[in-house]
Amino acid sequence: xxxxxxxxxxxxxxxxxxxxxxxxxxxxxxxxxxxxxxxxxxxxxxxxxxxxxxxxxxxxxxxxxxxxxxxxxxxxxxxxxxxxxxxxxxxxxxxxxxxxxxxxxxxxxxxxxxxxxxxxxxxxxxxxxxxxxxxxxxxxxxxxxxxxxxxxxxxxxxxxxxxxxxxxxxxxxxxxxxxxxxxxxxxxxxxxxxxxxxxxxxxxxxxxxxxxxxxxxxxxxxxxxxxxxx
Amino acid sequence: xxxxxxxxxxxxxxxxxxxxxxxxxxxxxxxxxxxxxxxxxxxxxxxxxxxxxxxxxxxxxxxxxxxxxxxxxxxxxxxxxxxxxxxxxxxxxxxxxxxxxxxxxxxxxxxxxxxxxxxxxxxxxxxxxxxxxxxxxxxxxxxxxxxxxxxxxxxxxxx
Numbered sequence: 001x002x003x004x005x006x007x008x009x010x011x012x013x014x015x016x017x018x019x020x021x022x023x024x025x026x027x028x029x030x031x032x033x034x035x036x037x038x039x040x041x042x043x044x045x046x047x048x049x050x051x052x053x054x055x056x057x058x059x060x061x062x063x064x065x066x067x068x069x070x071x072x073x074x075x076x077x078x079x080x081x082x083x084x085x086x087x088x089x090x091x092x093x094x095x096x097x098x099x100x101x102x103x104x105x106x107x108x109x110x111x112x113x114x115x116x117x118x119x120x121x122x123x124x125x126x127x128x129x130x131x132x133x134x135x136x137x138x139x140x141x142x143x144x145x146x147x148x149x150x151x152x153x154x155x156x157x158x159x160x161x162x163x164x165x166x167x168x169x170x171x172x173x174x175x176x177x178x179x180x181x182x183x184x185x186x187x188x189x190x191x192x193x194x195x196x197x198x199x200x201x202x203x204x205x206x207x208x209x210x211x212x213x214x215x216x217x218x219x220x221x222x223x224x225x226x227x228x229x230x
Numbered sequence: 231x232x233x234x235x236x237x238x239x240x241x242x243x244x245x246x247x248x249x250x251x252x253x254x255x256x257x258x259x260x261x262x263x264x265x266x267x268x269x270x271x272x273x274x275x276x277x278x279x280x281x282x283x284x285x286x287x288x289x290x291x292x293x294x295x296x297x298x299x300x301x302x303x304x305x306x307x308x309x310x311x312x313x314x315x316x317x318x319x320x321x322x323x324x325x326x327x328x329x330x331x332x333x334x335x336x337x338x339x340x341x342x343x344x345x346x347x348x349x350x351x352x353x354x355x356x357x358x359x360x361x362x363x364x365x366x367x368x369x370x371x372x373x374x375x376x377x378x379x380x381x382x383x384x385x386x387x388x389x
Binding site: 190206207 | 257261267268274277311360363364370
């Protein structure tokens with residue numbers, strides 16, 4: 001419809017910082033959709049150039065639904081890696097703390113490259129993890145639903161340790177959980193949690209019926225889980 | 231208007247007609263037909279075993295009761311979230327339910343009805359119990375075969 005920009009125009013960037021406890025959906029100037037997870041940040045141009053790459057910068061986790069444009073590849077720069085696509089759906093998760101980065105492909109095809117020149121092409125239902133020590137990509141087959149359910153306000157677990165579940169709840173409900181119950185630490189759970197219908201307290205009140213424990217919520221938004229009998 | 235809206239939500243019915251499908255498939259179908267979501271301890275609940283069930287426009291409660299009948303699994307429902315648990319003994323469901331009860335409450339100051347954080351709730355004669363949070367609320371799982379006769383003692387040290 002409109003095509004106001006010229007190639008020579010300087011690019012204005014926006015940066016979105018999403019706090020813990022929130023997720024956010026943004027539509028870019030090319031119509032591509034980005035779901036940003038809690039505690040993540042995305043830098044993107046107000047308008048993509050009419051030629052060249054459509055480039056954005058990610059810290060944290062995001063799900064991308066990229067509109068097809070073969071003349072302008074879409075690029076995500078995240079930590080030590082870059083992800084190049086034409087038009088597809090994929091999830092990227094990074095942590096600047098330990099230089100962790102992974103990419104999950106739902107459909108289409110993506111090209112990942114690292115800052116030391118390694119390259120790998122990902123197929124649907126595959127996950128590429130950037131290994132900082134070996135400086136290489138590891139590829140594994142995965143169930144994409146486990147990694148992308150957060151986009152729909154749900155968490156799906158498959159044989160997950162309580163600590164993994166606790167970490168996710170921490171991120172989505174912006175709360176701290178301190179587990180001092182060793183029995184609960186070793187339990188593994190599967191299933192689906194609806195983030196909007198549930199709460200940390202709701203989940204804990206239920207899990208007490210599986211593995212008895214007691215918990216208290218402190219005034220600094222920390223939940224302390226301890227053994228049932230003091 | 232509000233009343234009719236909530237009654238619609240409550241009459242959300244579940245229909246299933248499955249033969250020899252895995253338990254986890256049936257759970258997925260229930261989740262697709264409703265806003266209920268299911269979690270379970272994966273080392274205690276076997277969701278690979280095959281089940282056959284046919285229900286037509288039944289409530290969630292009726293559907294789950296039929297699905298879980300005689301399976302050694304029971305469920306707890308709270309705010310659309312379901313937890314599947316092992317029945318202590320499938321033949322004495324009622325008894326095992328009575329041996330555990332989750333209690334919760336709020337402790338208020340008697341002179342101004344303000345919530346009291348840090349108040350202690352103890353089971354009389356023991357050192358077991360809970361402490362209220364900043365909103366004066368507490369939760370505690372009572373266990374034992376004599377829950378109905380337990381007495382709670384509430385104490386609070388003011389400033």
